[in-house]
Amino acid sequence: MSASSYNEFIPHEVQQNILLPSVKRRFISNYTLKTGDHAINVLQWNILAQALSYSEGNFVRVKDEFVAYETRKWRILEQILIHQPDLCSLEEVDIYDCFLKEQLNKYGYNCYFTPKPNSKCLSFEDDLNNFKGPDGILLCYKNNIFREINRSNSDLPNDGRVGRQVFSILELEHIPSSSLLVFIGTHFKAKKQFALSRTNQANALVDFLNKTYTTKTNIILAGDFNGETDEPFYEILLKAGFHSAYRVLMNNHEPSYTTWKFKSREEIREKEEKLPTKTDIGPDGLPSANYPSDHVALQSIFLIRT
Numbered sequence: 516m517s518a519s520s521y522n523e524f525i526p527h528e529v530q531q532n533i534l535l536p537s538v539k540r541r542f543i544s545n546y547t548l549k550t551g552d553h554a555i556n557v558l559q560w561n562i563l564a565q566a567l568s569y570s571e572g573n574f575v576r577v578k579d580e581f582v583a584y585e586t587r588k589w590r591i592l593e594q595i596l597i598h599q600p601d602l603c604s605l606e607e608v609d610i611y612d613c614f615l616k617e618q619l620n621k622y623g624y625n626c627y628f629t630p631k632p633n634s635k636c637l638s639f640e641d642d643l644n645n646f647k648g649p650d651g652i653l654l655c656y657k658n659n660i661f662r663e664i665n666r667s668n669s670d671l672p673n674d675g676r677v678g679r680q681v682f683s684i685l686e687l688e689h690i691p692s693s694s695l696l697v698f699i700g701t702h703f704k705a706k707k708q709f710a711l712s713r714t715n716q717a718n719a720l721v722d723f724l725n726k727t728y729t730t731k732t733n734i735i736l737a738g739d740f741n742g743e744t745d746e747p748f749y750e751i752l753l754k755a756g757f758h759s760a761y762r763v764l765m766n767n768h769e770p771s772y773t774t775w776k777f778k779s780r781e782e783i784r785e786k787e788e789k790l791p792t793k794t795d796i797g798p799d800g801l802p803s804a805n806y807p808s809d810h811v812a813l814q815s816i817f818l819i820r821t
Contacts, residue, residue, distance in 0.1 A: 524596050532589035537597065538795055538806045546816060553692045553819040555660075558600035559737035560812035561702070562591050563802060564607040564650040566636035574809070576777045576799035582807075584645060588614045590807035596622065598814050601657045604700030604737035609636050609650040624655040629668040629683040631702075652683045652700045662688040664695070669723060671701070671716040680704055682720055682738075692819045697728060701738035703748065710746050717748035721755040730756065735817065739810065744769055760815040776800040776809040 525533075548554060568574070568582040580586060588610055595603065603624070608615065611628045619626055634649030656663070664686040671680040682701035689696060701720065704712040728734065736757055742748055753759075761770055777800045801809045 524599055525593055526596070529589055529593055529596065532585075533593055535804050537590070537593060538803070538811075540597075540811075546818060548818075549820070551821045553689065553694075553821070555689070555817045555819065556599060556601045557735060557737060557815050557817060558595070558598045558603045558812055559606075559700075559739075559814075560594070560604075561606040561739040561808060561810040562608060563808040563810065564609040564636050565645050565647050566609055566639040566642065566650070567607070568802065569642070569645065574776060574800075574802065577802055578804075581804050582802055584610075584647075587802075587807040591615075592618050594807070594812055595619070598812060600655070600814070601660050602698050602735065602737075603653075603655040604698070605653040605655070606700070606702040606739045607650045608653040609634075609647045611651075611653055613647050615653065619655055623657055623659060625658045625663065627654045627666045627683060627685055628652070629654075629681050631681055632670060632679045652681060652702060654683050654685050654698060654700050656685065656687060656698070660690055662690055664688060671703070672712070672719050674704065674709070674712045674715070680716060682723075689819060692821050694733065694819050694821065696733040696735060699734065699736045699738075701736070701740075703738065703740045703742065705741040707742075710742060710748075713740065713742050713746060713748040714751065717751040721751060724755070737813075760817075761813075774801065774810045776802075 546554075565582075565584055565587065568587065570577045570579050570582060574582070591610070592615070595605075608628065611626070616626065616628075628651060630649040630651035634651065636646065636648065636650045639646050652668075654666075666683075666685050668681055668683040671682060673679050680702055682699055685698045687696055687698060688694070699720075701716075703716050724734065734757075736752070740748065759769060762768065796806070797803050801811070
């Protein structure tokens, strides 16, 4: 997707609430549709919970107006519509009931929201400007492309800390091809010191899938895994039969980073796709005036060949 095509997907009601152009992205396409092929556009994005977006003592280089709810909600919707996903997994969603539920329905999406038990956002109930409820996983699908068969969710292992993790599942029929697939969204425990928690969560997720589905089931797993590729959770997922969409396309390498932010004088970078440059983002990292989250959305095209 080129920068010049951005606005064609953005309705006037959204554009009129956005003052500055979005951070530019470039979608790299290297596939050709053959007869009988069907493309599925999949988006994964940690949108940053509104309750956790405050700047003081948190995102120390971010101005308050950049993370104000009335600003961010439209930029979040803008990014979803720019990418035009057929399937969408969003993490840290705490603005579903108050905003995204109504808006996404307008644009042909059916949604399934799973709030986290004991969400960290509940610690900020006194913040009247930013508290919108617990955060969680939001799965969405285009209702003219998919038919929903079943939905479910489950908790991941609890390590006793605030903000338990979950995974959500949609069992779907791809209408054009009559193919069945399972779409899963999840969000593993954050921070380097909790690598063991991520290992336990990956094991629990794989165990559930092995007990529930056969090896012939088409499964797309999307999530914020919060760890590096040298951690055990990554190998657990690969051994379970999953393949990184980016590693497949990038000669067995993962992209360089997924997030760039400054928190309490600490610079944090994690891995992601073809990112905008730091010049595009600006010297103060994310979120910014041009982008509403500290994570940049990941997008992949999957092919169904019948």
